[in-house]
Amino acid sequence: MIQTIDLRGQTPTRAQLTTLVPRPDTDVSVAAEAAAALLEAVRADGLVALRDQAERFDGVVPEHVRVPQSEIDAAVVGLDPAVRAALDEAIVRVRQATAAQIPDARTTTLADGAVVEQRWHPVERVGLYVPGGKAVYPSSVVMNVVPAQLAGVGSIAIASPPQKEFGGSIHPTILGAAGLLGVTEVYAIGGAGAVGALAYGVDEIGLEAVQVITGPGNVFVAAAKRLVRGVVGIDSEAGPTEILVIADESADPEFVAADLVSQAEHDELAAAVLVTDSAALAQNVVAALGRAAATTTHAERVAIALDGPQSAIVLVDSIELAAAVSNVYGPEHLELQTADPDATLGLIHNAGAIFVGAYSPVSLGDYLAGSNHVLPTGGQSRFSSGLGAYTFLRPQQIVRYDRSALDAVASRIVALSSAENLPAHGDAVTARFAR
Incomplete structure (x- = not known):
């Protein structure tokens, strides 16, 4: 099932912890060569390359690479009422939370006639990537589009992989979410090629190059975003998902296990980590994982993720050391399930998003917390932030001297x-x- 890393009786340095925390055997750099070839093909051959890549990787060639507006409108009408209500609520909540991220313009007067103004100005055009693959992510449409709209971006394009099941179009639930948000420019393209198309533009389909690309994806999408950084801005290299839970003896092992499984179901490369100072809790979580992983819908995928080198239960002597482990790891999602989670929060420096208390699971943030679920992975929360309105804003200094x-x-x-x-x-x- 899941490995145990026992650090009890040790006080490892930060450098030592870097080598001890669980990580996947592969990283984004291993996909760089393949991603570079796909990017170059799109830059050189445009639509021909996109169709070729769709056939190779998605098993279908879309009839219309740019999705007709009639399909988007039909997808909105066809949304399941419960799903539409959930998306409407998610949009409201994410808008409310994102509004707090927009700084006010400020003016500094240094002397009579000497003024420096600070304004936050949106980029003009963005490309938002919504992954396909093993799951359907209308929530990612909300998480990408809402911050761009609130930032004031005037031109928004969405790219998502074509689906064989839907004749080469995008999953209708994703189209419906785009339609609810008023996005009309949607392309059935996926993977590294989609990143290249957004970065360089494709004249044959009227796709103009963007200034910023955001959104999660697989390792090839992350590698492609790394490679086009400098041509365009990016949010972060959001690869396979991660959850790290800091818990003590007060935590409910069933809650912890459920949360680890909830993220492990994303992908075989998903990372699920528990750091605890309670051997009893660790033992109970292992038992609960066995039950939850065996009965969940995607049991095979979950088992592979939990058994991988990127997942572990880490035993430590104190919550202080647990926090140190987490800070070195820099998780995408961090849960604090301790007797005094606010005290634990005071020890935390690095995390994409932090979920405090037993009733703030990561899945809440995936959908309806109001926070954004597009977050840095692979330890990048040590120096990067999650997606927000600020991703699409540039601070500009305006100097006025007489x-x-x-x-x-x-x-x-x-x-x-x-x-x-x-x-x-x-x-x-x-x-x-x-x-």
Whole structure:
């Protein structure tokens, strides 16, 4: 089932913990060569390459790479009423939580006539990737589109893999979610090729290049996003999902097991990690995992994920060390199921999203918490954040000085430009006072 890493009686350094935390055998870099070839094919051959890649990887060639508006409209009408109600509620909640992420413009007056303004300006066009594969992700449509819309992005394109089951179109639930949000530009393209199409544009289908690409995907999507960074901006390399639970003896083992299984069902490469100072809890969680993993719908997939090197139960001597393990790991999703979760929260520095208490499971954040579920994986939460309105905003500084304000600092500009052996910098200032 799941491996145990016993760190009791040890006080490993940060460097040692880096080698001890469970990680998958592969990382994004192993897919880089294949992703680069797919990107280059799309850049060179456009629609021909996209059709070829759809046939190879999705088993179907879409009749319309750009989904007709009539299909989007029909998908909205055809949404299951319960699913539509859930999507409507998710949209409301994500909008409310995302609104808090938009900074106010600010003006700083340094002296009379000397003003620096700070504004947050949206990019003009974005490409949002919604994965296909083993599951259907209308929730990812919400998580990608809502922050872009609230940021003020004027042009939004969605890419999602064509589905053989639906004749090469996108899953209708994904189309329905896009339609609910008013997105009209949707493409049936997937994988690394979709990233290339969004980054470089494809003239034959009227797909213009975007400025930012966001959204989760498999290892090839993550590798492609890494490769096009610099051509476009990206959110993060959101690969296979991760959950890390910090729990003590007060935690309910059935809750912990259920949460680990909930993320393991995504993918065979999904990571499920429990870090605890309670050997009894660990033992009970193992037993609960055995029951839950055997009876869940995707039992085979879950078993592979739990048995992989990326999943583990880590035993430690204290919650303080558990937090240290988590901070080194940098999980995508972190759950705190301890007797005093707020105290544990004070020890945490690195996580994509943090779920505090027994009744804040990760699956709540996947759908209806109001938080965003597009989060950095593979330890990238140590230096990256999840998707938000800020992903689509750029801070811009606007400088306004009048003549007297510039005159007040002219001599100091000349002094610094001379010290840097860039005298023309100073000349550009003094020229304004020569007449």
